[in-house]
Amino acid sequence: MTRMIFVNLPVADLPASMAFYEALGFTNNPHFTDDTAACMVWSDAIHVMLLTHDKWRTFTSRPIPPSTSSEVLLAISLDSREAVDAMNDKAAAHGGTADINPKQDLGFMYNRNLADPDGHVWEAMWMDPAAIPAE
Structure with a gap:
């Protein structure tokens, strides 16, 4: 399985x-x-x-955190930078909050953070593993 x-x-x-x-x-x-x-x-x-x-x-009996706090940041990969931008735009248009943190562009990796209507934080990200700089 x-x-x-x-x-x-x-x-x-x-x-x-x-x-x-x-x-x-x-x-x-x-x-x-x-x-x-x-x-x-x-x-x-x-x-x-x-x-x-x-x-x-x-x-659970643990309290539900307020929407202004961050209990986790969940990252999901997308196929392109454009898809990252589109997801961020859709979040803002559908009750969420776009760009709750500064966007990050490292060339080989690009991400933008958004929050759902309850404040849960998601990182929409794209990465090109072949472009990761050698150490």
């Missing part, structure tokens, strides 16, 4: 969060979606579980 990752995120407004992630290119897996949770698929190996606050609290 392929190793997979399921990123679980607490969200305040499940339908709005689903729409946000769909706008970024995720697809919904209805088999794992109901009124309390939605499975949003990035690839065969990467899934994001959007959980209402009540559902989240069934997994």
Whole structure:
């Protein structure tokens, strides 16, 4: 079986969060979606579980951090610099925040950070491994 990752995120407004992630290119897996949770698929190996606050609290008693804090920064790779820019633009147009950190352009690697409507931080990144400078 392929190793997979399921990123679980607490969200305040499940339908709005689903729409946000769909706008970024995720697809919904209805088999794992109901009124309390939605499975949003990035690839065969990467899934994001959007959980209402009540559902989240069934997994942990730890507090949900405010949207102004950063508990993790999740990086996902894209096929080009243009795709990174497009994802950042889509985030801003669909309830998220674009460029929450300065963009980084190292020539061989390019990234921009965005936040979803609940403040979860994503790094959209592109890299050309063949262009990485030798040490």
